[in-house]
Amino acid sequence: MGESGAADEVAQAVAAELRLMEPSVRSSRAQARELLDPDFVEVGASGRRWTYEEMLAALPELPGGAEDGPRYEPSAMAGTVLAPGLVHLTYETRIDGLHARRSSLWRRHPDGSGWRMYYHQATPVPPQP
Numbered sequence: 001m002g003e004s005g006a007a008d009e010v011a012q013a014v015a016a017e018l019r020l021m022e023p024s025v026r027s028s029r030a031q032a033r034e035l036l037d038p039d040f041v042e043v044g045a046s047g048r049r050w051t052y053e054e055m056l057a058a059l060p061e062l063p064g065g066a067e068d069g070p071r072y073e074p075s076a077m078a079g080t081v082l083a084p085g086l087v088h089l090t091y092e093t094r095i096d097g098l099h100a101r102r103s104s105l106w107r108r109h110p111d112g113s114g115w116r117m118y119y120h121q122a123t124p125v126p127p128q129p
Contacts, residue, residue, distance in 0.1 A: 010079035013087035013106040016115040021072040021093075026065040029056055037107060037116035045100045045122040063095050070096035087115075092125070099125040 016035055025031045033056060042050040050058070059065060064072045077091035085108035093100050105119040 006081040009081050009085070009087050009108070010089075012108075013079055013089055013104075013115050014077055016106060016117070017077070017089055017091075017104055018074065020117065021064060021074065023065055023067045023069070023071065026062070027060040027067075029059075032056055032059050034114065035117060037118040040117055040119070042120040043122070045098070045124045063098075093122075099127075101125060 019025050020032070020035050025035065036052055036055060038052055040050075040052040040055060042055060044050060063070060073094045075092050075094075077089060079087050079089045082088050082105075087106045089102075089104045089106065091102050093102055100122045102123075103121045104117055106115045107118045108115055
């Protein structure tokens with residue numbers, strides 16, 4: 001894969017990650033289903049392990065799910081293509097006073113219909129004195 005193809009894959013994964021932070025997507029099981037891989041697993045900032053079905057059920061109630069509530073503010077987003085169709089993203093978020101470092105694995109759906117988050121981990125960053 002050339003440099004341009006790798007950059008395109010990273011850009012597509014970043015766009016999907018940002019969509020997943022939108023309240024309208026988080027509150028819609030149908031839209032979230034398009035962005036989460038059926039084999040999805042997350043280790044949240046709380047240490048809880050989430051499965052695909054658990055995340056789809058809880059996502060509307062989690063932070064960032066309300067149009068009139070706090071929203072994720074991502075920064076320092078970077079990505080690397082690990083293999084064709086597999087992108088690793090790292091970034092930081094702030095929401096409602098909480099700061100976390102995040103890591104996501106995105107894989108392209110085999111039928112080419114888009115990117116799905118396969119794995120996500122969030123690590124809280126303690127407040128700085």
